[in-house]
Amino acid sequence: MQESATFDAKKAMEAYRTAFENGSSEFLTRYPETELYAPVRYLMGLGGKRLRPVLVMAACEAAGGRPEAALPAALAVELFHNFTLMHDDIMDDAPLRRGKPTVHEKWDNNTAILSGDALHVMACEALLDAPDKALPDLLRTYHRTALEVCEGQEQDMAFESRSDVKIEEYMEMIRLKTSVLLAAALDMGGKSGGADEQTREALYEFGLHVGLAFQLQDDYLDAFGNPKNFGKQVGGDILADKKTFLLIRALEKAQGADFEALQCELGRRSEGKVQRVLDLYRHLGVDAELRDAMAGQVSLAEGALARLKSHNPKALKDSGGALALLHGVAAMVTARLS
């Protein structure tokens, strides 16, 4: 990406984030300062990149709409995302979220269940501010996506007790658990901006492949990331025997002594485990396979973006920042690998 495009993308991202944070603060004032909403305010206050609402707004502007028109959808998507975090953290027994205690740790499980349920309703209420004409359609996408995310979480939990997960099943699980919400974010942003069917399809597909690329990147960085930049403990997935792209493909490919060696590491946390498993991954070539898979998703995302551009030359020309941002998001995946 050229330097000026990078500048446009960063500027656009900041502008969308600020608009979202303002809209979010304003939205939360509608709810009383009672116990039920305290965990909602806490979790929403932990921040994060706000990638999903930023994408909603960028898609809206890329489709020729004003970014403010996308605020109801942006709020719905981000509130929904935080609701899934609150409940997933209970299910995964996670102690920390963005470096702070999770809701069920700070309060208790019952509070996290109930305030999560309330947060889910708040996400729906946020979407009701969309114009009545667009509403049924937005709601259909939104709820359909919500169920897919639940299905993805169900599959993810089921994989924990299985040793025969196939890579196709894994790709389907991350599609449901992570990617469809990014895809829906772009689709709903497009709809909020008045996009036609073809534009929405291109936006959805872009989001889907970017989402898959991000998830694969997570798997890659957890194993091969630079500890200085990564933020989390490198090798955490390996220590937990988590069924990532790397482990599943390694189990599929390994034979003879390699297979024995890999099996021997699973279920134990002996010293030097991370290094030995990383060596096995490299030896089996699953690290290169994962980079290829990521590059494939990025290229599919860029293909969707190209279709978007050829279908909407006018709207996209006028929204330079939004387009640069979408390109930039796709480029982020490969950039962080180097």
Added chain:
Amino acid sequence: MQESATFDAKKAMEAYRTAFENGSSEFLTRYPETELYAPVRYLMGLGGKRLRPVLVMAACEAAGGRPEAALPAALAVELFHNFTLMHDDIMDDAPLRRGKPTVHEKWDNNTAILSGDALHVMACEALLDAPDKALPDLLRTYHRTALEVCEGQEQDMAFESRSDVKIEEYMEMIRLKTSVLLAAALDMGGKSGGADEQTREALYEFGLHVGLAFQLQDDYLDAFGNPKNFGKQVGGDILADKKTFLLIRALEKAQGADFEALQCELGRRSEGKVQRVLDLYRHLGVDAELRDAMAGQVSLAEGALARLKSHNPKALKDSGGALALLHGVAAMVTARLS
């Protein structure tokens, strides 16, 4: 109620129930037969009186609509109710629901959290089948009510660790936890049948007071019910020191030796506890107070019904069964006490 009206009410209730059960079975076929939905099918299959969807349909017909028009709202309300049961049973650590193992007992907590979340989304999807024109309004009522129910559950849980709950707080808690959903059922049924604002207000108020009456009746029957008809263990609330209308009012009224005696029973399950507490309740007159409170709610419900009739003479005349059913539901509260 006259004999012929009772007959009309029963016939109408059976017709609505059958229509609901058929619609519900049909609706559930939209979802795949996967693990995520198994607990949903299980819980919905446990049946129950289906009072809420029956009321949605009766209100629709009372407002001059055809009961089929109310099916989306009826499904939404009943699915939502079952979602709250699935999550409340985790929070209350309840082993049984309608005489069968609760979802978190039959599966586990994580499954009950996640399938409950999916059920919540399904309730929203059911409502999307309502006509686009009525949808925004139905959704506003529905989500607002959902949050009130969450607030009620939060207050109920908070009361457990408090010894100073006032009767006004208790009435507000049961309004939120139980009554607003019945009120919303009637309101949404009315809206589905094309009711005007005044009709909807009367329906909402009717549901609110009927709901309060039912909840107070639960408190009464748990203490003074006939063990043969009651279905549950009489005295269960007393053994668990549950903060019901009776206990809260007794704690407010008791003085001197009575107060000492009551305090002495709390936190212990000594032999003869139920009988001694019942004697105290009678001695303090809180049983009569509770009967008066119920009668007051029934009379407020009947007042709302009278306003409904005077405002919609034509529609109600044509829907004899629906009107008889609404009268019958209010009459059920007092009938079951004798």
